[in-house]
Amino acid sequence: MKVTAATRSRARHFAMQAIYQWQMNGNPLHVIEAEFHTDNDMSKVDTEYFHELFHGVAADKSALDACFLPHLKSLPLEKLDPVTLALLRQATFELKNRVDVPYKVVINEAVNLAKKFGAEDSHKFVNGVLDKVAADLRALEFNAARS
Incomplete structure (x- = not known):
């Protein structure tokens, strides 16, 4: 299968749901992944x-x-709703480990998922936090985009 923006978006969508499920029930990763497939x-x-x-x-x-x-x-982690926590973890993973993906794409995808699955206005919170994380983890890219 050819990797496209759409196939990546769907991967993020399902990964966020899998992360959410893992956070909530603690089942082994291979079990959750098999269920998704x-x-x-x-x-x-x-x-x-x-x-x-x-x-x-x-x-x-x-x-x-x-x-x-x-x-x-x-705000302690325990106070975050589980969808927001899953999105922050997933997007932070991408910002930290997938420098081939522009930080704006990572943030935009997370914000879109927050709009779809998160609590009311959680997308604003996700956007604000990830913007700061991007500034920390991708300083060169972040600053170049801001100048």
């Missing part, structure tokens, strides 16, 4: 990217949380 039409999904996001977030959760925690305005 069984229960969803993955023919138009970049499944390698889905796998990378899902497993990458799970493997690096603490380090990812540390990247955005300073930007939560002293």
Whole structure:
């Protein structure tokens, strides 16, 4: 399958849902991933990217949380709604590990998912936090885009 913006978007969509499920029930990653492949039409999904996001977030959760925690305005992780937390972790993973994906794309995709699945106005919060994370993790790219 050819990797396109659409197949990547669908990968992010399903990865966010898988991360959410993992956060909520703690089932093993391979079980959740198998359920997604069984229960969803993955023919138009970049499944390698889905796998990378899902497993990458799970493997690096603490380090990812540390990247955005300073930007939560002293809001503890436990107070974040689970969808927002999943989106912040996923997008932070991309910002940290996928420098081939422009930071604006990462943020835009996360904001769109927050609009679709998050609490009311969570997209504004996600946008604000990720903008600060991008400034930290992608300073050169971020500053070049701002000048």
